[in-house]
Amino acid sequence: MLTYVLRRIISIVPVAFIAITACFFILRLAPGGPFDQERALPPAILRNLRAAYDLDQPLIVQYFLYIGRLLRFDLGPSMVVQDFTVSQLLTLGLPFTIMLGMSAFIIATLIGMLAGIIAAVQQNRWPDYVLVLVVMIGLIVPNFLMGSILQLLFGVYLKWLPAGGWRAGSMAHLVMPITVLAWPHAARISRLMRGSMIEVLGSNYVRTARAKGLGQRLVLARHAIKPALIPVVSYLGPGLSYLLTGSLIVEQIFGLPGIGRYFINAALSRDYGLVLGTVILYMAIILLLNLLVDLAYAWLDPKVRYR
Amino acid sequence: MAGITHKDETLSRYAEDLAGEGPKGRSLTEDALRRLFTNKAALISLIVVALIVLIAFIGPYFVPWHYSTVDWTAIRKPPDFEKLHYLGTDQNGRDLLARLLQGTQMSLIVAAVATLVSVVIGIVYGAVAGYFGGRVDAVMMRFVDIMYALPYILFVIILVVIFGRSPVLLFVGIGAIEWLTMARIVRGQTLSLKEREFIEAARASGAKPFTIIMRHIVPNLAGPVVIYATLTIPEIIITESFLSYLGLGIQEPQTSLGTLISEGAQVIEVMPWLLVAPAIMLVLLLLCLSYIGDGLRDALDPKDR
Numbered sequence: 163m164l165t166y167v168l169r170r171i172i173s174i175v176p177v178a179f180i181a182i183t184a185c186f187f188i189l190r191l192a193p194g195g196p197f198d199q200e201r202a203l204p205p206a207i208l209r210n211l212r213a214a215y216d217l218d219q220p221l222i223v224q225y226f227l228y229i230g231r232l233l234r235f236d237l238g239p240s241m242v243v244q245d246f247t248v249s250q251l252l253t254l255g256l257p258f259t260i261m262l263g264m265s266a267f268i269i270a271t272l273i274g275m276l277a278g279i280i281a282a283v284q285q286n287r288w289p290d291y292v293l294v295l296v297v298m299i300g301l302i303v304p305n306f307l308m309g310s311i312l313q314l315l316f317g318v319y320l321k322w323l324p325a326g327g328w329r330a331g332s333m334a335h336l337v338m339p340i341t342v343l344a345w346p347h348a349a350r351i352s353r354l355m356r357g358s359m360i361e362v363l364g365s366n367y368v369r370t371a372r373a374k375g376l377g378q379r380l381v382l383a384r385h386a387i388k389p390a391l392i393p394v395v396s397y398l399g400p401g402l403s404y405l406l407t408g409s410l411i412v413e414q415i416f417g418l419p420g421i422g423r424y425f426i427n428a429a430l431s432r433d434y435g436l437v438l439g440t441v442i443l444y445m446a447i448i449l450l451l452n453l454l455v456d457l458a459y460a461w462l463d464p465k466v467r468y469r
Numbered sequence: 470m471a472g473i474t475h476k477d478e479t480l481s482r483y484a485e486d487l488a489g490e491g492p493k494g495r496s497l498t499e500d501a502l503r504r505l506f507t508n509k510a511a512l513i514s515l516i517v518v519a520l521i522v523l524i525a526f527i528g529p530y531f532v533p534w535h536y537s538t539v540d541w542t543a544i545r546k547p548p549d550f551e552k553l554h555y556l557g558t559d560q561n562g563r564d565l566l567a568r569l570l571q572g573t574q575m576s577l578i579v580a581a582v583a584t585l586v587s588v589v590i591g592i593v594y595g596a597v598a599g600y601f602g603g604r605v606d607a608v609m610m611r612f613v614d615i616m617y618a619l620p621y622i623l624f625v626i627i628l629v630v631i632f633g634r635s636p637v638l639l640f641v642g643i644g645a646i647e648w649l650t651m652a653r654i655v656r657g658q659t660l661s662l663k664e665r666e667f668i669e670a671a672r673a674s675g676a677k678p679f680t681i682i683m684r685h686i687v688p689n690l691a692g693p694v695v696i697y698a699t700l701t702i703p704e705i706i707i708t709e710s711f712l713s714y715l716g717l718g719i720q721e722p723q724t725s726l727g728t729l730i731s732e733g734a735q736v737i738e739v740m741p742w743l744l745v746a747p748a749i750m751l752v753l754l755l756l757c758l759s760y761i762g763d764g765l766r767d768a769l770d771p772k773d774r
Contacts, residue, residue: 303755307748311748314738318737425626
């Protein structure tokens, strides 16, 4: 198990490195720069600005400077939001994005698994049909549309919840964003859980467990749930990256103060440092969570460890 | 009297069955298609999607308004049949029905072209990796794994923001990122195909690797490719409308379903009709496409049912 963990951790390094490199060069190939304005800056000032951010160096030198700083966990200055470093800006938004993403993730995973188990046990009875409908809505309606519909319904017509914005510590402001974010995730998980649970419930060892006289609850708890979790766990990794990128748009719709909000503006204004920083941060989170998921997978399914 | 005993009909039906079932046999794909057409939800969805495509491309010729024409006498008006604005008008007095049709058309075109791009990249990449195997395969598939681990929507946003907002780049940008799963599927198929006798025969007769891949392997991938492409289309429609929603997709005066929804969402309190029509169209399209995709998947993999 330990070698598996180590090998898995080491394999992250080239992935991250290649992605950062690709992103760096794609950004620089683009026309325009962070100091383009409606009224062009005087050449002398422009030259000084570019020198201050090392933009006057050859591209390859800039690249190594950036990597060098990155290795010291320094994401550099923001080029458009003056007087802020990228790290400062990201630190402002990160706690919120993590909080939003993780609460949606946990809620969705729990609800999804529970719904999947219920639907599998009650296969082809009304709880199963209700679930199919709810899952379909979650999968079909894109999150930006769902957000607008919920805002209209609960924010404007019924006035039960604030339609957007954020006040620290207010749960009411989080209900709709989390719902929008969690629904499709819960839908996919419950679908997977239902499928694998039905398969497990039809297997021989579950029949044996029943035959020796265990009650329904014991059969589920001791024998059926753990093996049925395997496909669900393997979905959690991609699911998380969907959730995080989804939080980008949810933050945009509901006007929430996470890192997703910076990203689009930063890309539009060619704030190289901030764009790269956001991508690196997202990537770090996703790679880390994928690692955790893989480790959980190895725990559930011993075959994976020895591959 | 030929018709009394129904002999002719019975016989000809029998002959047809014989011709159909005869020594030729049915391929997996034919089998799958047959199962698909017995699936009512999938069949109805297929018809609805065909209708939507037809209406989106022919409809504009029958609508009295052009999608960018401004009707100064009817600005911000709800549906009005007397003035021939069947779905109302937007803030600029443009007919919503005309815009909806144009938007649907644009979303469909983006989906089709981006799917084509992703299928082409995926097939070539997967077939090459699978055919050469060994180290080439390991490196190429490692790259796919890397791409999987990335927050790809960020890359689409970067690409679109940076290389301008023309529809062509939207196609290529989305297509260039959706090919990963396609490559994996094609590689798997190629791995098993390349051990078959006809490939060996081609190799023995001196065909070059590229010819073998293009002539002998790619044509045999048609079934899974078609199915995967069907599953990709709704994803691409969602991605496109997501980008348009953020203001990064199709630009005025042209429009797409995402752009229409984003415009409608901003004025939802005063002009709800601007959101309702495009929302229904998008959801209907996605619903039908996902039923077709599910139907195809079930048809190909009957043990799942």
